[in-house]
Amino acid sequence: MDERELELFFGPQHMGMVGNFSITLKVRGDRVVEARANPGYLHRGFAKMMEYRVWIQNFPLVCRINVMDPDPYELIYAMGVEELAGIEVPERAKYIRTIVMELSRLASHLAWIWAYGNALGFDTIGQWSMGDRDYIIDLLEFLTGGRIYHIYIWPGGVRRDLPDGFEEKTLKILDTLEGHLPEYDDVFFNNRLFVTRARGVAKITKEEAIELGATGQVLRATGVKMDIRKLEPYAAYPYLDFEIPVREDGDSYSRMMLIREEMDQSISIIRQCFKKMPKGPVYHRVPNPFKWKVPKGETYVRMESARGELGLYMVSTGEDKPYRVHFRPPSLPHGILILEKLLKGASIADVGHIMMSLYIAAPEVDR
Amino acid sequence: MKIMDREENLREEILSVFKNTEVSSPKRKRLTVITEKALISEVMKFLKDRGFKQLCAISCIDWIEEKEFELIYHLSSFESGIHAMVKTKIDRENPVMKSMIPVFTNAQTYEREIWEMFGVQFEGNPRLIPLFLDRWRDIPPFRKDFDIREYVKRTFDVIPSLEEKQNG
Amino acid sequence: MDRGKISKWLKYPEKMGHKYSLWAIYFATGCGIMEIPPVLTSRWDAERFGVLPAATPRQANLFLITGYVSVKTLRPIVRTYELMREPKYTVGFGSCPINGGMYWDSYNTIKRVDKYIPIDGWIAGCMPRPESIFIAVTKLWMMIDKGAATGYIRYRENYRYYRENQERILGKLDWPPLYPEKMGEDNG
Numbered sequence: 001m002d003e004r005e006l007e008l009f010f011g012p013q014h015m016g017m018v019g020n021f022s023i024t025l026k027v028r029g030d031r032v033v034e035a036r037a038n039p040g041y042l043h044r045g046f047a048k049m050m051e052y053r054v055w056i057q058n059f060p061l062v063c064r065i066n067v068m069d070p071d072p073y074e075l076i077y078a079m080g081v082e083e084l085a086g087i088e089v090p091e092r093a094k095y096i097r098t099i100v101m102e103l104s105r106l107a108s109h110l111a112w113i114w115a116y117g118n119a120l121g122f123d124t125i126g127q128w129s130m131g132d133r134d135y136i137i138d139l140l141e142f143l144t145g146g147r148i149y150h151i152y153i154w155p156g157g158v159r160r161d162l163p164d165g166f167e168e169k170t171l172k173i174l175d176t177l178e179g180h181l182p183e184y185d186d187v188f189f190n191n192r193l194f195v196t197r198a199r200g201v202a203k204i205t206k207e208e209a210i211e212l213g214a215t216g217q218v219l220r221a222t223g224v225k226m227d228i229r230k231l232e233p234y235a236a237y238p239y240l241d242f243e244i245p246v247r248e249d250g251d252s253y254s255r256m257m258l259i260r261e262e263m264d265q266s267i268s269i270i271r272q273c274f275k276k277m278p279k280g281p282v283y284h285r286v287p288n289p290f291k292w293k294v295p296k297g298e299t300y301v302r303m304e305s306a307r308g309e310l311g312l313y314m315v316s317t318g319e320d321k322p323y324r325v326h327f328r329p330p331s332l333p334h335g336i337l338i339l340e341k342l343l344k345g346a347s348i349a350d351v352g353h354i355m356m357s358l359y360i361a362a363p364e365v366d367r
Numbered sequence: 368m369k370i371m372d373r374e375e376n377l378r379e380e381i382l383s384v385f386k387n388t389e390v391s392s393p394k395r396k397r398l399t400v401i402t403e404k405a406l407i408s409e410v411m412k413f414l415k416d417r418g419f420k421q422l423c424a425i426s427c428i429d430w431i432e433e434k435e436f437e438l439i440y441h442l443s444s445f446e447s448g449i450h451a452m453v454k455t456k457i458d459r460e461n462p463v464m465k466s467m468i469p470v471f472t473n474a475q476t477y478e479r480e481i482w483e484m485f486g487v488q489f490e491g492n493p494r495l496i497p498l499f500l501d502r503w504r505d506i507p508p509f510r511k512d513f514d515i516r517e518y519v520k521r522t523f524d525v526i527p528s529l530e531e532k533q534n535g
Numbered sequence: 536m537d538r539g540k541i542s543k544w545l546k547y548p549e550k551m552g553h554k555y556s557l558w559a560i561y562f563a564t565g566c567g568i569m570e571i572p573p574v575l576t577s578r579w580d581a582e583r584f585g586v587l588p589a590a591t592p593r594q595a596n597l598f599l600i601t602g603y604v605s606v607k608t609l610r611p612i613v614r615t616y617e618l619m620r621e622p623k624y625t626v627g628f629g630s631c632p633i634n635g636g637m638y639w640d641s642y643n644t645i646k647r648v649d650k651y652i653p654i655d656g657w658i659a660g661c662m663p664r665p666e667s668i669f670i671a672v673t674k675l676w677m678m679i680d681k682g683a684a685t686g687y688i689r690y691r692e693n694y695r696y697y698r699e700n701q702e703r704i705l706g707k708l709d710w711p712p713l714y715p716e717k718m719g720e721d722n723g
């Protein structure tokens with residue numbers, strides 16, 4: 001059969017695309033010969049804008065880098081400022097930060113289950129997981145006052161203590177969520193349609209994953225037990241007992257199952273935090289934020305966001321504004337080189353599905 | 368101190384091999400290597416053989432007063448958990464750097480970003496094409512002499528709204 | 536359906552049809568898209584209001600500009616808007632399309648979207664709550680009833696103004712004008 005090579009534009013306005021992202025595919029028949037990721041539809045130039053704002057003004061900015069998982073960005077920026085300025089964080093604030101991180105991870109994973117389910121045609125699971133995500137968003141709203149963007153974490157701690165009744169409400173919602181998870185397994189994760197569709201698709205080996213800069217689920221699905229929460233514990237993670245789920249196959253299925261297994265761990269971490277949390281202050285006072293000059297220096301801080309290693313390299317020249325801020329988002333390597341590599345040879349029907357399985361957040365790639 | 372042993376050993380090892388290189392370990396699990404432009408790929412290869420298997424990111428700083436760009440290669444080791452920063456400075460007037468793709472494949476994207484945002488040329492990178500910006504016509508935006516507020520005024524704010532246009 | 540509306544249905548069937556089948560184009564232009572899934576799914580269920588996501592611009596008549604618009608996104612937005620059939624309604628969602636919002640000094644985001652495509656209504660806030668989408672939808676119903684949602688007519692009348700602004704930011708556009716007859720005369 002005579003087959004021509006065609007160029008196919010996938011996105012940004014496309015039903016199979018989550019977020020504003022585009023891929024240019026070269027296809028022969030329904031096989032992808034070559035894929036070129038084309039990001040930049042969400043580029044806002046955060047690093048540059050942050051150089052124009054004083055240290056504290058940057059907090060409302062950084063959380064907007066990734067709308068699906070905003071809290072890790074607040075925390076990492078706070079960690080960077082704390083390290084430059086030499087501020088200690090009170091114990092209680094560390095636990096509260098950990099709770100916020102894990103709630104954000106849960107919300108992000110639930111949103112992704114919706115997206116992934118929709119991409120594969122499982123509508124039911126999406127209706128459930130989005131409903132459950134809203135419980136968590138309500139919790140965060142109760143805690144911080146904002147549904148999506150919280151601006152709750154500050155250098156030196158968190159903005160205010162947990163409100164009355166937060167613990168009971170959270171534990172109740174975690175119980176509900178834990179009760180729903182086996183139903184998720186029945187309808188989606190153990191569903192034969194999902195398993196046959198995802199198993200063996202978009203395989204990546206351990207060596208390739210490391211070489212191409214993979215972190216998070218993409219790397220852990222290939223058998224590397226790498227998680228910054230264990231490698232270089234921050235916040236309250238050193239005091240907590242949790243597992244890092246790892247799989248060996250490196251395919252779509254393993255990556256998605258890791259997301260599912262991490263949700264169990266997050267629920268357990270939040271429960272432990274409530275048990276172990278000491279009483280006490282939740283922030284150390286910082287100097288007048290509008291005149292605050294952070295001492296000269298540079299720092300690289302890193303943490304595990306929902307998608308992988310999030311890094312921040314920040315340079316201060318002793319002024320009231322940062323001199324240079326550089327984020328290392330986990331989705332950047334996943335969204336360009338790894339995506340292009342995995343799409344080669346895939347069928348067109350799998351393109352959206354492979355992109356979802358890599359857990360790519362387009363706003364994070366572009367910044 | 369016992370826990371700093373690995374960093375200390377690495378420091379001595381690097382210093383014994385490379386000249387004109389400064390190595391320090393500002394805190395636990397951090398290593399800073401400052402070296403000259405020509406040695407960068409050798410240092411990176413050396414570190415790669417010692418467990419630093421992943422290139423996390425490449426940062427660039429525009430030191431406008433010194434007329435220099437500083438490039439920072441972030442390497443990460445999963446075995447020891449150390450994060451290493453390999454730094455070098457290049458000329459700002461004629462910013463050219465050798466591409467690190469032969470050592471780390473994923474340098475491609477990071478170099479592409481720096482090429483677009485700072486205008487640093489990476490020799491040997493086959494894919495220096497715009498990554499984020501759409502038909503950018505000004506100087507690279509992350510340079511310190513690019514004033515975003517002035518740019519916004521002269522690009523977006525001068526366009527009249529429909530009412531202004533209709534009322535003359 | 537309420538009986539009082541039957542006469543209205545008989546009198547203006549097209550208006551009622553547009554009102555109760557607002558199909559929103561599936562285009563995630565910015566971070567506002569994060570509030571769309573909850574709106575579409577079990578908790579808020581936008582289908583009660585006749586709002587559904589539509590995969591292709593040809594079948595959609597509602598364009599929700601969800602969040603900031605970068606220069607690179609403006610091109611597909613204009614293209615998508617021009618592909619939609621009339622009557623079409625646009626709603627700016629969030630602070631950023633109104634005046635740049637958070638990104639008022641970013642070199643890569645459009646500050647006022649209504650300089651490039653006409654907007655029928657705005658939802659302010661960052662991020663607006665899902666309820667506000669329903670308020671916007673009911674408001675849009677009222678506007679359609681009164682014949683006030685005239686963005687697409689404004690676009691046709693002032694096509695040259697819009698096209699010139701688009702080309703000022705994006706450079707020469709590589710598709711022909713939607714209303715070539717409007718390009719020659721001076722309507723400014």
